[in-house]
Amino acid sequence: MFNIGGSAQYIVLSDKYTRYNAWNKLADACLLITQNERLIALDEIGSILGVSIPDRPSQEFRAITWDQLGQLDPELIEIGSHTCSHPILKKCSESELENELTQSKNTIESELGRKVVSFCYPNGQISDYNPSVMQAVQKAGYTNAVVAHGTLVEANANRFALERISAPHNNQFFQYMIDSRPYLSQQKKSLIGSK
Numbered sequence: 001m002f003n004i005g006g007s008a009q010y011i012v013l014s015d016k017y018t019r020y021n022a023w024n025k026l027a028d029a030c031l032l033i034t035q036n037e038r039l040i041a042l043d044e045i046g047s048i049l050g051v052s053i054p055d056r057p058s059q060e061f062r063a064i065t066w067d068q069l070g071q072l073d074p075e076l077i078e079i080g081s082h083t084c085s086h087p088i089l090k091k092c093s094e095s096e097l098e099n100e101l102t103q104s105k106n107t108i109e110s111e112l113g114r115k116v117v118s119f120c121y122p123n124g125q126i127s128d129y130n131p132s133v134m135q136a137v138q139k140a141g142y143t144n145a146v147v148a149h150g151t152l153v154e155a156n157a158n159r160f161a162l163e164r165i166s167a168p169h170n171n172q173f174f175q176y177m178i179d180s181r182p183y184l185s186q187q188k189k190s191l192i193g194s195k
């Protein structure tokens with residue numbers, strides 16, 4: 001049992017399936033708490049399970065390197081920002097919000113020598129951002145931001161809440177999603193209908 005930001009989380013770690021479920025459950029619980037509470041929760045998980053959590057991910061889990069990012073053709077691939085520590089921005093103080101938005105942008109720009117104009121809200125669900133977060137994104141110098149819900153960007157879309165389709169691991173399914181506009185429009189109508 002873990003205490004994540006004041007709520008008890010029970011998990012089972014008996015096989016691959018339960019371990020996967022445990023990860024989902026703990027990760028979801030961590031999305032609802034502040035950055036500070038998250039660090040405390042991670043410490044507690046580590047100490048209960050008897051593992052020390054490294055400051056940086058091991059080779060197996062490390063992120064793409066600056067060098068690898070620099071090799072991506074800027075004509076084809078744009079590098080945007082997703083904050084420094086992936087907090088739920090609506091829960092950040094004004095100064096935390098500003099730091100997350102500007103530090104990530106400045107770091108990418110100085111490491112890659114490319115201008116960063118696009119932003120992606122951490123977690124990106126409707127409950128994760130609000131008009132003041134969107135305003136702060138604009139003030140930090142971004143020209144657009146994407147969310148993690150919805151399907152199609154329409155002509156009158158808000159540039160700071162552009163809907164997007166995530167790329168699944170299966171390439172064929174991705175192809176199907178981007179080729180299936182009637183299907184996507186239908187999905188969109190049902191989403192709007194359910195609001």
Ligand SMILES: [Zn+2]
Binds near residue numbers: 086
């Ligand atoms: Zn993310």
